[in-house]
Amino acid sequence: MAAAPVRHYAKRATIFAAGEQGGALPKLLSGAVILYALLDDGRRQVLDLAGPGDLLHFETDGVVDHYAEALTPCEVARFEAGDLLATGDGAAFLMEQMRDRLALERRHLTMLSRKGAAERLADFVRLAADCLGQRDGRFELPLTRQQIADFTGLTLETVSRTFAQWEREAVLTRLAGRTYQMSEALAA
Amino acid sequence: MAAAPVRHYAKRATIFAAGEQGGALPKLLSGAVILYALLDDGRRQVLDLAGPGDLLHFETDGVVDHYAEALTPCEVARFEAGDLLATGDGAAFLMEQMRDRLALERRHLTMLSRKGAAERLADFVRLAADCLGQRDGRFELPLTRQQIADFTGLTLETVSRTFAQWEREAVLTRLAGRTYQMSEALAA
DNA sequence: CGCAGGATTGATATTACTCAACCGTGGTGG
DNA sequence: CCACCACGGTTGAGTAATATCAATCCTGCG
Structure with a gap:
């Protein structure tokens, strides 16, 4: 080139x-x-x-x-x-x-056409991980909640709540700062 | 070519x-x-x-x-x-x-990211009219309600209800079969 | 004329949005 | 070095909207 x-x-x-x-x-x-x-x-x-x-x-x-x-x-x-x-x-x-x-x-x-918020965000996480680069399900997410909301067509509150629930269920873990680790369940 | x-x-x-x-x-x-x-x-x-x-x-x-x-x-x-x-x-x-x-x-x-069903369908109608060809806001819509639902991420019932309401309000008129006439309000 | 697929309409349940208060943290200036 | 501030994030209660379930109605076609 x-x-x-x-x-x-x-x-x-x-x-x-x-x-x-x-x-x-x-x-x-x-x-x-x-x-x-x-x-x-x-x-x-x-x-x-x-x-x-x-x-x-x-x-x-x-x-x-x-x-x-x-x-x-x-x-x-x-x-x-x-x-x-x-x-x-x-x-x-x-x-x-x-x-x-x-x-x-x-x-x-x-x-965007998925009905539930959880499904939408799961898709988003996989998509973001693919775009931004991941290794073994570990990836960085340099987006604000508002940007994620604008991506997924949800409100920032719903994004926050869903992420919080995932952390409680250990489906998604925040390692440090904006680095996350997704579980097998999400990676699917 | x-x-x-x-x-x-x-x-x-x-x-x-x-x-x-x-x-x-x-x-x-x-x-x-x-x-x-x-x-x-x-x-x-x-x-x-x-x-x-x-x-x-x-x-x-x-x-x-x-x-x-x-x-x-x-x-x-x-x-x-x-x-x-x-x-x-x-x-x-x-x-x-x-x-x-x-x-x-x-x-x-x-x-798809628009929140309300009416807004989504209004966008869809404009988009469909542009794709499928329109003249003076008159256009054909050779799609089933289910296909429209699959396009807009809504259910076919919601599509049906919204269209029905628009016909009542004369925002959208069914001329014959699948030919519709959209009002100024929608064309915007 | 009758049938089948699509469309409409109604009642109800679920879900995410809205509004609002509060928390945490990183950055800045005293 | 510490205190404060501002911004992003979290959490809660109530509401509005659409999905769901279900029955019925058209309409085009054989």
Whole structure:
């Protein structure tokens, strides 16, 4: 892949905002990013989480329609879409990225359609663990309760209560800070 | 675009099923299609609606992970992904298709995160009207209540009740069969 | 004309939302 | 170094909404 300028972002920094011109495609090299949209009614809808290797949007010509914020310190490189599409390899890479993203959105979608709060959050935990990287069911969750609520379509109180119950039942254990260990039951 | 064999499907026919090999990409030439996944718990999650011009999946090498069923009689042409990626125009077309699909999934996602049933269904009606084609707020809805429920994450009873209330309030009018007219209020 | 699948409607139970108070912790300034 | 403050998180009580269960009604089609 062609050399590309690398930018660093601090935790909580905005990587790009809705309304900005697309152009070069931002690829996340390290760190974790949250993608969200601001709704007309003021609500914040989390669209996706991104981990190392993910492209953060696919707008070559148009205007980006969502926000990207660093959950952890991040490195981002920008690639010209033209360069990518020019080579067979680049085009294939781009297509694979979009296909993966689409699959992830569908997983998110399926999660949102689950009726119960517990089921929804279980799906979310698995999804987040996959996105943000896990080892043996141990993973970091650099999201606030509100962000989790905006991801799952629940309220922060319901998120809090469900997590509390899981800790009581030892389905989920907080090891330290924001690092959690999920049990076999959840990993399924 | 290269010539491609065209297949016809009757209403309710399965165009492809999850588990089939991807390969040539199916493009819908006419008609309407519903894309859905079967969940482990037996539930059916509607992922998307597709109208003329849409590609029904993007699996070139792997295995398709969802089902496509004809809502109306359909014509489908299959295009070799290799041929598309080989030309700049083809690759650009493919990318635009995927970007559009992604945007649609995100709209769906946003809809699912709305709390109230009425808001969700209002979003759905607008989305369906856009996908399936509308003129002056008049559109066809070739979906059963159950399919609408599977799309919106509600129960078919709630869908039925909400539609009934809208008809009482003249927010939505059934002109004939499955043709509806939405009022200004909904179109917003 | 009769049948079958979808749709409607009603009564009730369950669930998550809302409102509100309180707790803990990390960070900052005296 | 400690005290305080602010923000995120927790917990509780009551309410509103939708899911559930169940009976009945259409409607298109054979």
